[in-house]
Amino acid sequence: MTRTLPGRTDHVVVVGAGLSGLSAALHLLGAGRRVTVVERDPLPGGRAGRLERGGYRIDTGPTVLTMPHLADEAFAAVGESLYDRVELIPLHPAYRARFADGSSLDVHTGAEAMEAEVERFAGAREAAGYRRLRRWLEKLYRAQMRHFIDTNFDSPFQLLTPDLARLAALGGFGRLDARIGRHVRDERLRRVFSFQSLYAGVPPARALAAYAVIAYMDTVAGVHFPRGGMHALPQAMADAATDAGAELRLGEDVVRLERSGDRVTAVVTAHGRIPCDAVVLTPDLHVSYRLLGHVPLRPRPLRNSPSAVVLHAGTDRTWPGLAHHTLSFGAAWHGTFDELTRTGSLMSDPSLLITRPTTTDPDLAPPGRHLHYILAPCPNTDIGPRAAQWGDLAPGYRDSLLTELERRGLDGIGSAIEEQCLVTPADWQARGHAAGTPFSVAHTFAQTGPFRPRNLVRGTENAVLAGCGTTPGVGVPTVLLSGKLAAARVTGRTGPSARRRRVPRTASEGTPS
Numbered sequence: 465m466t467r468t469l470p471g472r473t474d475h476v477v478v479v480g481a482g483l484s485g486l487s488a489a490l491h492l493l494g495a496g497r498r499v500t501v502v503e504r505d506p507l508p509g510g511r512a513g514r515l516e517r518g519g520y521r522i523d524t525g526p527t528v529l530t531m532p533h534l535a536d537e538a539f540a541a542v543g544e545s546l547y548d549r550v551e552l553i554p555l556h557p558a559y560r561a562r563f564a565d566g567s568s569l570d571v572h573t574g575a576e577a578m579e580a581e582v583e584r585f586a587g588a589r590e591a592a593g594y595r596r597l598r599r600w601l602e603k604l605y606r607a608q609m610r611h612f613i614d615t616n617f618d619s620p621f622q623l624l625t626p627d628l629a630r631l632a633a634l635g636g637f638g639r640l641d642a643r644i645g646r647h648v649r650d651e652r653l654r655r656v657f658s659f660q661s662l663y664a665g666v667p668p669a670r671a672l673a674a675y676a677v678i679a680y681m682d683t684v685a686g687v688h689f690p691r692g693g694m695h696a697l698p699q700a701m702a703d704a705a706t707d708a709g710a711e712l713r714l715g716e717d718v719v720r721l722e723r724s725g726d727r728v729t730a731v732v733t734a735h736g737r738i739p740c741d742a743v744v745l746t747p748d749l750h751v752s753y754r755l756l757g758h759v760p761l762r763p764r765p766l767r768n769s770p771s772a773v774v775l776h777a778g779t780d781r782t783w784p785g786l787a788h789h790t791l792s793f794g795a796a797w798h799g800t801f802d803e804l805t806r807t808g809s810l811m812s813d814p815s816l817l818i819t820r821p822t823t824t825d826p827d828l829a830p831p832g833r834h835l836h837y838i839l840a841p842c843p844n845t846d847i848g849p850r851a852a853q854w855g856d857l858a859p860g861y862r863d864s865l866l867t868e869l870e871r872r873g874l875d876g877i878g879s880a881i882e883e884q885c886l887v888t889p890a891d892w893q894a895r896g897h898a899a900g901t902p903f904s905v906a907h908t909f910a911q912t913g914p915f916r917p918r919n920l921v922r923g924t925e926n927a928v929l930a931g932c933g934t935t936p937g938v939g940v941p942t943v944l945l946s947g948k949l950a951a952a953r954v955t956g957r958t959g960p961s962a963r964r965r966r967v968p969r970t971a972s973e974g975t976p977s
């Protein structure tokens with residue numbers, strides 16, 4: 465039996481209106497709780513925020529939406545449908561991969577289209593390997609979802625299910641890069657199906673093969689984009705929560721929690737006191753622990769993921785070789801991960817994610833203009849340059865990124881920029897993200913599943929954690945699940961909502977092919 469909060473839980477205050485907090489709020493509302501959501505920013509969204517500058521509408525957080533049915537579960541809890549609130553556009557291709565040797569590959573989520581593309585790119589033998597890899601990814605996802613991802617852990621012994629044996633038989637406890645290499649030999653293809661582990665904070669050569677489930681989400685389940693930008697998702701969730709009776713208090717920073725013994729009795733902001741029966745905390749772990757006045761003991765300190773520098777650029781032109789999402793790989797690979805996770809150096813030969821959302825939604829920019837987000841992974845401030853150093857580093861690093869993009873075919877990008885915003889680890893740290901990283905606690909073996917910081921904190925009876933620092937982890941799908949799992953700690957409800965959900969207008973959109 466999964467542990468739930470003891471005592472009354474009639475009124476729940478959710479601290480933070482990011483994706484995890486809004487997911488928790490909707491699931492709580494669906495279970496009949498009264499919910500107040502408190503958010504320090506003037507808009508909902510948390511990391512998935514919005515910046516408006518010179519007619520450009522810029523998403524400040526995630527740019528990739530996979531597994532939208534997990535967001536739909538939250539809407540369904542209050543009798544609504546994601547697909548009635550947000551127009552989701554499937555991306556074809558999901559990604560375009562461009563390599564240092566001049567080759568490129570379009571990553572399709574349809575099996576036949578991707579097999580044909582792999583054969584064009586690397587030959588029939590690799591296409592056959594891709595078919596085997598896809599089947600393996602599908603089996604891996606089925607083995608993990610119910611008992612490893614969408615579950616509340618109270619003990620490591622909960623791992624002892626038939627799915628554990630299935631996961632072991634699939635090689636899930638081996639190394640990601642080696643397991644991918646059993647199916648596809650071409651190093652370029654191996655990069656496409658393993659780079660995702662970087663956002664889990666572990667290089668592919670050291671990551672558990674189980675983390676190929678992220679590649680399943682990207683390359684099999686499909687990638688979508690909400691019309692209006694990624695911020696349209698949290699905004700729609702906030703609107704649905706408000707319509708279902710939640711009180712949404714924006715622009716209020718939580719300064720402390722009032723307690724009576726082991727129970728939180730009120731959440732205090734600069735604007736006043738909010739009595740509560742339970743609280744869901746979604747800030748970064750160190751902030752939540754500070755509010756609770758307790759840091760759980762661990763054998764080793766928590767290790768954080770690498771960070772990223774993001775250049776948001778509004779331009780007067782674009783480049784036809786770019787897709788909505790373009791992975792621009794440098795020639796270096798293994799050395800890059802050493803720089804990011806061991807030596808703490810800035811990438812000497814960077815691999816970049818370039819997102820051009822105006823490919824899909826031109827209204828995000830003024831007429832005839834374009835948005836480009838360039839994400840460059842970098843060391844976090846624990847092992848790389850400290851936050852204070854980024855004030856001096858940032859201008860030169862921006863210039864070096866633009867020079868590298870020019871060399872890779874984006875001719876004239878520097879002079880094409882009309883509006884820009886450069887985000888560095890110093891900015892992430894100022895937002896309260898430990899070690900200056902938006903990717904939170906790394907998914908090492910000792911920080912995964914039942915070994916990841918749990919969403920219940922010893923010494924407090926009626927507080928639950930949600931967000932990327934706790935279970936199940938980093939990424940939009942898992943953060944949405946963290947809110948659902950936090951709500952289940954309050955209500956005792958588990959599994960998908962019992963209320964009937966409406967399906968997307970086109971039934972084939974957003975489903976594995």
